[in-house]
Amino acid sequence: MTDTACGMVYVVDDDQDLGAAVARLLRRHGHVAEPFLDPAPLLEVYERAPAHCIVTDVMMGEIDGFDFADRVRLLDPAVAIIFMTAWPTTANAVDSVRRYGGLDYLEKPIDEDRLLAAITEGVAWSKAQRSALARTAGLTPRQRQVFDLLVKGHNNQAIAAALDISPKTVEDHRAAIVAKTGTNGIAQLIALAR
Amino acid sequence: MTTLAKPFVEPHTPSRATTVLPTVADLPWLVGYALAFLAAHHIAAEWGGRGFYSLLYPAAGFRIALLWRRGPRLTLAIIVAEILVQIGTGVIDPRSAGWLTALIGVIRPPLVYGLIVLLVRTMADRAQTSMSVAPMPLGLASVGAPAAAALTALPWSLLRPNLTGVSGLRETVTSLTGFVVGDLLGVLLLAPPLLWVADLATGGTLRPGRPSMASVAEAVVILVASFAIEILLARIGLGTPHTPVLLAVAWIGLRFGRLASWLAIVVVAAMVLPQTAMPMDMGGRLALHMSLASIMVVGYLAGSFADAQARVRVDLERRDRLLFQAERLKTLRAMSVAVIHEISQPLSTLAIEAKHLHELTVSADVEIATTAALIDRKAAALSTLVRRLRRFGGRTVDVPTPLPLATLIDTVAALARPEAKSHGVTLSIDAVAPDLVILAQEVELAQAIVNLVRNAVQACGNGTVTLGVTRTNRGVELVVVNGSRSTRPEQPGMGVGTLVARAIVEAHGGTLSRVTDTAGNTRATIALPLVGEPE
Numbered sequence A: 001m002t003d004t005a006c007g008m009v010y011v012v013d014d015d016q017d018l019g020a021a022v023a024r025l026l027r028r029h030g031h032v033a034e035p036f037l038d039p040a041p042l043l044e045v046y047e048r049a050p051a052h053c054i055v056t057d058v059m060m061g062e063i064d065g066f067d068f069a070d071r072v073r074l075l076d077p078a079v080a081i082i083f084m085t086a087w088p089t090t091a092n093a094v095d096s097v098r099r100y101g102g103l104d105y106l107e108k109p110i111d112e113d114r115l116l117a118a119i120t121e122g123v124a125w126s127k128a129q130r131s132a133l134a135r136t137a138g139l140t141p142r143q144r145q146v147f148d149l150l151v152k153g154h155n156n157q158a159i160a161a162a163l164d165i166s167p168k169t170v171e172d173h174r175a176a177i178v179a180k181t182g183t184n185g186i187a188q189l190i191a192l193a194r
Numbered sequence B: 001m002t003t004l005a006k007p008f009v010e011p012h013t014p015s016r017a018t019t020v021l022p023t024v025a026d027l028p029w030l031v032g033y034a035l036a037f038l039a040a041h042h043i044a045a046e047w048g049g050r051g052f053y054s055l056l057y058p059a060a061g062f063r064i065a066l067l068w069r070r071g072p073r074l075t076l077a078i079i080v081a082e083i084l085v086q087i088g089t090g091v092i093d094p095r096s097a098g099w100l101t102a103l104i105g106v107i108r109p110p111l112v113y114g115l116i117v118l119l120v121r122t123m124a125d126r127a128q129t130s131m132s133v134a135p136m137p138l139g140l141a142s143v144g145a146p147a148a149a150a151l152t153a154l155p156w157s158l159l160r161p162n163l164t165g166v167s168g169l170r171e172t173v174t175s176l177t178g179f180v181v182g183d184l185l186g187v188l189l190l191a192p193p194l195l196w197v198a199d200l201a202t203g204g205t206l207r208p209g210r211p212s213m214a215s216v217a218e219a220v221v222i223l224v225a226s227f228a229i230e231i232l233l234a235r236i237g238l239g240t241p242h243t244p245v246l247l248a249v250a251w252i253g254l255r256f257g258r259l260a261s262w263l264a265i266v267v268v269a270a271m272v273l274p275q276t277a278m279p280m281d282m283g284g285r286l287a288l289h290m291s292l293a294s295i296m297v298v299g300y301l302a303g304s305f306a307d308a309q310a311r312v313r314v315d316l317e318r319r320d321r322l323l324f325q326a327e328r329l330k331t332l333r334a335m336s337v338a339v340i341h342e343i344s345q346p347l348s349t350l351a352i353e354a355k356h357l358h359e360l361t362v363s364a365d366v367e368i369a370t371t372a373a374l375i376d377r378k379a380a381a382l383s384t385l386v387r388r389l390r391r392f393g394g395r396t397v398d399v400p401t402p403l404p405l406a407t408l409i410d411t412v413a414a415l416a417r418p419e420a421k422s423h424g425v426t427l428s429i430d431a432v433a434p435d436l437v438i439l440a441q442e443v444e445l446a447q448a449i450v451n452l453v454r455n456a457v458q459a460c461g462n463g464t465v466t467l468g469v470t471r472t473n474r475g476v477e478l479v480v481v482n483g484s485r486s487t488r489p490e491q492p493g494m495g496v497g498t499l500v501a502r503a504i505v506e507a508h509g510g511t512l513s514r515v516t517d518t519a520g521n522t523r524a525t526i527a528l529p530l531v532g533e534p535e
Helices: A016-028 A041-045 A067-073 A088-098 A112-137 A143-152 A157-164 A167-181 A184-193 B002-010 B023-049 B058-070 B070-090 B101-127 B136-159 B167-202 B213-235 B244-257 B256-276 B280-361 B366-393 B405-422 B442-459 B496-507
Strands: A008-012 A032-036 A053-057 A080-085 A100-107 B401-404 B428-429 B437-440 B462-470 B475-482 B511-516 B524-526
Touching: A008 A016, A008 A041, A016 A112, A032 A041, A041 A067, A041 B101, A053 A112, A067 A080, A067 A088, A080 A112, A080 B428, A100 A112, A112 A167, A112 A184, A143 A157, A143 A167, A143 A184, A157 A167, A167 A184, A184 B280, B023 B058, B023 B070, B023 B167, B023 B256, B058 B101, B058 B136, B058 B167, B058 B244, B058 B405, B070 B101, B101 B136, B136 B167, B136 B280, B167 B256, B167 B280, B213 B244, B213 B256, B244 B256, B244 B280, B256 B280, B256 B524, B280 B366, B366 B405, B401 B405, B401 B442, B405 B437, B405 B442, B405 B462, B428 B475, B437 B442, B437 B462, B442 B462, B442 B475, B442 B496, B442 B524, B496 B511
Parallel strands: A008 A032, A008 A053, A053 A080, A080 A100, B428 B462
Antiparallel strands: B401 B437, B462 B475, B475 B524, B511 B524
């Protein structure tokens, strides 16, 4: 496994043995993995040590898996979340992906190959998100406004009208955005915005 | 799953007149009817009167019994039989001028009887109230047919008084009352026992249990007491009100059912009818017969009601037992889901670690490597089983999806094999062509097949149950076959498994049939449509 496919993964499960076993499994496959018994302590430390991917149980004590997913998304929109559960239902499976932005919904006992595939996919997605965010992070607020309109397909005139500035100024902002993000053309800009 | 109610409804002969022509099987019945009609018609003449044929008409009893037993489709045949008898006896004389009137007079009653029986049966098939519970429909027809036959005679009597020999409203009403009373007495006296005997002969009904001495004594005491009261009232000059006997017969009917009420009616009739056969004045005779008719109606309806109640009670008890069973299954299901959940947590850990151990020990000592590989394989198999069991036991709201039959049969095999093994039965499953796809709710349909396999395993006598799939020109057939049972005791099942299987299969647009051949082998066949088959 190459280094680019490996990432930082947190495993949250109220069954200590299972959490530890999954974390060890992931470490064996090259990831940096850490088990957590309870989502609350993880939320406290998360901002200082964000992960690429979180594998979480759905049914837990005070904070359930879905609640936890909502909170961690607020802290970090670029983390991939994978749910696992011993009480699978069709409704939860659909919700986990559509409402809580989960990457997969795994049934216990865990299908190991599927878990590993999902983690690899999640780590790759998260890394792409992070690099895109990093490249647009240096934009000024005004440049950010221009960027948002550009990737929606507006031309310079339209952007100038919308932001009440001259087309020449829009042109300047555009040059700055291209320079800061290191992109080449509108197609790459749109790819960043995804 | 509403179709579950279906098997509880007893099958009965089709009520609609599919054909008006009698079959060969009907002929003995019709010949018997013609002879009985001839005899009964003659006996009835003893109680004859002006404007009506008789105040006691047993032929009507034979008629309604035949219509009820063999279906209203025989109406036309019965009319022909009656016409032939009446031509033979000279009632219809083709050479006389009034032959047409006589012919219509002969045709009208059986025609109306046939229509009423048809109407009552159609109504009973559709009604969901106590009126549709046997023997209420027969009671209704027994009272309704004579009344309707008399009513249809009313316009005839009013328009053509010269033909019936009565004139004026008073005489017309007297004549019609005589008609109704005569037919009613005949029907109530004969139809119930005739039908009961016919049912008994074909095994359609259970032989009644021997009544207890206390019941017989109670009925006799009540009947005798009611007669004593009537005689006493007559002796002290208070006239002859028949209320005591009426109440006694009603009591007997409500307490002991239709057979008892009929016996009581026969006793009452045996005491009244010989008196009225002797010359006596018309008013007194009519009054006695009308009282007798009311006693019969009340007694018969009371008996029918008691029987219907008894049947409903038996049905309710059966359903209560089913509900109890269902409740137990619900608890069992909740327990298994909890157990599966509790197992799946540690099993997850076990499977992951076992696989790791297996990978670590591949190049170790052969003994260690073999043991680790075995643990890994067993943990993986157990994980698959737990996932499958949970899918089966969990609450699923899945819509039917295209499902390869091979997958379904695999699931069934995994679920049914352990039980077959514990019964010492080999479950032999034929290979299934991979291109057979059905539209199914997998969990439900698997349940249906497992139920059939389970029944087959429990009834199996020769140690093998086979499950085969064959393609037919209308879809696909799943066949579960088991050999005859020779020594095994009857299992205390209630047939719920088959009921559930049938309901599920029918919800999938299929059919379920079970056939036991002469050698005692049972074949349960589920026929299902395939996906993408032309309709």
